[in-house]
Amino acid sequence: MARGRQQPPRSRGGSQRGERRQHDEDGIIPVLARGVREIESAVERGRVTSSVRTRFQVVSLLVREARAAVRADQTVSESFRDQQLKRLDGVATILAKTAARESSLLELLGDDAVVSAEARRLKREMQAAAGLEPDPEEEPTDRLSTSGPGGGGERRVVPQSVVSRQLANPFLAPDFSAPRRPSRPRGQLAHWELLGPLFRAFEESVPGESACMDLPEADDVLVPQGRGLMRHQARLVTAARQGHRTFLLADEPGLGKTAQALLAAQAANAYPLLAVVPNVVKANWAHEAELWTPRHRATVIHGDGETIDGFADIIVVNYEVLDRHVGWLGDLGFRGMVVDEAHFIKNKTSQRSQHVLELSERIRTRVTRPLLMALTGTPLINDIEDFRAIWQFLGWIDDRKPLAELMDSLEETGLSPLDPGFYPAARRCVIDLGIVRRRKVDVAADIxxxxxxxxxxxxxxxxxxxxxxxxxxxxxxxxxxxxxxxxxxxxxxxxxxxxxxxxxxxxxxxxxxxxxxxxxxxxxxxxxxxxxxxxxxxxxxxxxxxxxxxxxxxxxxxxxxxxxxxxxxxxxxxxxxxxxxxxxxxxxxxxxxxxxxxxxxxxxxxxxxxxxxxxxxxxxxxxxxxxxxxxxxxxxxxxxxxxxxxxxxxxxxxxxxxxxxxxxxxxxxxxxxxxxxxxxxxxxxxxxxxxxxxxxxxxxxxxxxxxxxxxxx
Known part of the structure; x- marks a missing residue:
């Protein structure tokens, strides 16, 4: 809301009606009205994506702040204040009806609801669109603090052995040794909304069509004496050795995804390596690391991490305690990150998903081409948009668009979503970024x-x-x-x-x-x-x-x-x-x-x-x-x-x-x-x-x- 503007005097004059109409189109309320209509329409269509949830939360926050600002503004008349509050009540009513229809939105209205970095970005954009001064961008959280940002109740810890490691290497420099892929000039797809068509490309795929990138033939993979790799495992490790750095490894259970990830990290020299895993398998990760990469020590974080080895090459943490360790993990200088059972992060509004995405982004900021691997036998559970968080973790997309490597590949097709051939071509572009899917029946001779x-x-x-x-x-x-x-x-x-x-x-x-x-x-x-x-x-x-x-x-x-x-x-x-x-x-x-x-x-x-x-x-x-x-x-x-x-x-x-x-x-x-x-x-x-x-x-x-x-x- 543009503050300091007096209510125009009531009159039936055309010029004054024009002023009021112009005023109605200014400020935060029209922005909120457009936002809430988009949310309402999406819920009616049954397409409650993570971006819709984010917009719902931001509109709710802005309505709350706008009401407080209107009530506190002593420069406007009482009737103008009542008019503005009535309009805000209208927006709030639509929000309430929408949440009643889609009950999962209710959790976003609580005072303790987590406000993600993406929500804060969208809030600043909507404030700017309304002519208001956007909220200042938050400074990075003090990673040695014992509380989370905003006093939201997150308890952050830093194990003593990690402090020792940080003191031993206080000048952790970014790694820009690998050349960055140059971006193409903005092409014909620059103004297209592409995430929806990309997801639809997988919904409309031809039955039986492969969802696996072309992998090189296996070469000699270094494994401990007495252990051997199956051919399908060795091919993925060879791809990592030859320079491929992002994988959605969606092999069926029983095909050795853990061993592939550990050996890929060794082949890519992606140490230190962070593995975020479910609690039930974290001990198995340490066991598998000892079997497959014995030269690289693995440590498991339990509770507050008092027993971990801060100098280990492989750090294993389960989703349930990630919140209290995300601070120092983001500063440790990882060159690789593996997310096991990656479908656990499909809900981008959940705290664990936000922490995983935050760590991935920080690693990609510091290291030009880190090894990022999402492991899951179930990449899709309820909806094709379950892909969204996994692709974002891998750095293929952000919340609004494909990122440089995927965008370049799409531009090279010379097609747009209006062309019938766009969808199979786009699907292939995504698969080539690193989707690897093998079933037991497909590699039966190997196992x-x-x-x-x-x-x-x-x-x-x-x-x-x-x-x-x-x-x-x-x-x-x-x-x-x-x-x-x-x-x-x-x-x-x-x-x-x-x-x-x-x-x-x-x-x-x-x-x-x-x-x-x-x-x-x-x-x-x-x-x-x-x-x-x-x-x-x-x-x-x-x-x-x-x-x-x-x-x-x-x-x-x-x-x-x-x-x-x-x-x-x-x-x-x-x-x-x-x-x-x-x-x-x-x-x-x-x-x-x-x-x-x-x-x-x-x-x-x-x-x-x-x-x-x-x-x-x-x-x-x-x-x-x-x-x-x-x-x-x-x-x-x-x-x-x-x-x-x-x-x-x-x-x-x-x-x-x-x-x-x-x-x-x-x-x-x-x-x-x-x-x-x-x-x-x-x-x-x-x-x-x-x-x-x-x-x-x-x-x-x-x-x-x-x-x-x-x-x-």
Whole structure:
């Protein structure tokens, strides 16, 4: 609103009506009126994009500020003030009706709603269009502060090891070593609105047409001894080595996206590398980094980051704690950034999406050609515009238009959205920027027919701490028994070093007592671990279901199955179940729903009730939420899917609780797998026929005794 302008006197004179009409077309209110009509029209058409949401929030903010300004302006008459307030009320009424129609807009009206950088930019533009002085651009936030910008309640931290790294390298210079691609002169598309046509190009694609960029043939990729890459993985890494720097890697789950990203970073020397991942897979990222790029240390941020290695080459952070670390992460000087399960950022108004986009922009500002990779088996969930945030993260577009590289490619086609050939050509331009999509069936010759993939998860909550404390108590009890047995010997002198036979006898006694007594023991501990893993295992299953379709979820205990089913219901995922308390008819109905109803995405199965006699080959992914004590039971579960009639390669995902006995049990189960081979197939492999429970106890005691006797470092 233009301040200081007096209301023209009321008159029926034509010149005065012209003045009033001219006045009505000035100031902030006409700008708001146009904005709210655009929002209303978009909601009526059902096209509530991120830009519409941003405009809704900005108009709401400006209406609020304009009302306060009108009420405070003492230079205008009372009638003029009433007229202006009435017009603002009209805009507010349309906003309210629009929000009632599209309830997701209501969250943007709250005082605590996050105002993104894009919203602040649009607000300044609308103020300028109204002839007002725009809000000043915000100074960059002090990244060493413990509070977020604007006092909005974000708690920012800087771990001490990061401070040490910053002090060790205080003059972090921008990297402009790689030549920038020169921009073409403004061409025929300069004034076109192109984002809508680009998205539509993917909606109208020819069925069966490839959505994968041309990748070079694989050359020799450096991998650790004993590890090998499949051809489809090596081709992407080769592309990174040859200079390609942005990838939307949309391979199906089970095709090794994590390994490809880590090796691409190594090939591009994109260190330090930031990986933003879901909580359920952050431990697996550190594990995979150790396997594939052992020369580059990886560290995982937990909570406030007190335990991280600030000098590591690879920093892994989960979405849930990104808000408190985004400040120092933006200043660390990353040369590469990977976003795993990138569909998590599809809602650009969410805080985590804004933080991811902010970090990407800061990296691209400092480094001319950083490695940016978005990993997801589900790039599109509800709408073609789910692409928007991912493309913006990769630097292909901003909120309004294609950026230089994509714009140059579109100009080179010589086509505009009026030309029928524009859409397939535009689709190809985007794909060539780095979309890589392979399905299991497309690379079946590259991958094993059946494989087991271990997915470590961190139990970093109260339950995890309790489990680790119980494990320490168990180890102390075993060591105490061993020491008491050594001291009680009278007939023979104590042997030097570990008495392995005595270790086994102590472990055997513990196991016998565990089977007959209540209290904390190896069996109850493994069950507690299963309960603690349940939400994480269910969350990963939900991600798989949205990526690849039907998934089979196996658990041993009822409470784990209950937790999984509650999680799926909250996620809006339809499920059925096979449990021991079902009648034959209920069991058959559950199986039929999973096999024949395309909307039933998950079947929750008891290892004992569904481990045999069930055909579930409509799925090709299995999640083992709890470990079995035998390889045979695990194999029986996987074989519900991996059987005659299965046309796809099968992947079984074992959820392993890192830094607990769960990891030891998982390793021991594999050592028992040779029993059937020796008994039935004539294999000469030596097989340990003791149970994994006893072997777990033997391993715990042996490790504790060796650590006690080891010389100090």
């Amino acid at each position: 094993p027919e059946r494989r087991i993939a271990d997915l470590p998860v961190e139990l970093d909550d109260e339950a995890g701490a309790s489990i680790r404390a119980a494990e320490e108590q168990l180890v102390r009890r075993l060591v105490g028994r061993y020491d008491a047995a050594v001291e009680a010997r009278t007939a023979e002198p104590p042997a030097e070093g570990l008495d392995l036979e005595l270790v086994r006898r102590v472990a055997t006694r513990e196991l016998e007592e565990s089977s007959s007594e209540s209290g904390e023991n190896i069996f109850s501990m493994v069950r507690r671990i299963g309960r603690a893993k349940a939400p994480l295992a269910a969350d990963y299953t939900a991600q798989l279901a949205r990526s690849v379709g039907k998934v089979v979820f196996f658990a041993k205990h009822i409470d784990v199955m209950d937790t999984a089913q509650e999680t799926f219901t909250k996620r809006g995922i339809r499920w059925s179940a096979i449990r021991g308390d079902q009648t034959p008819r209920q069991r058959a109905t559950s199986i039929d729903a999973f096999v024949n109803d395309p909307d039933v995405q998950v079947i929750v199965c008891s290892l004992t009730a569904a481990g045999v006699g069930v055909n579930l080959q409509v799925a090709s992914n299995v999640v083992l939420a709890e470990l079995s004590w035998t390889d045979a039971e695990q194999t029986q579960a996987i074989d519900r899917v991996h059987r005659i009639g299965q046309s796809d390669p099968v992947t079984a995902w074992r959820i392993i609780a890192a830094q607990t006995v769960d990891a030891r049990v998982a390793e021991l189960i594999g050592t028992k797998a040779g029993l059937a081979a020796r008994a039935l197939d004539g294999s000469a492999e030596e097989v340990d026929t003791t149970g994994p429970q006893l072997d777990t106890l033997v391993g715990l005691l042996t490790e504790a005794l060796e650590a006690r006797s080891a010389p100090p470092a």
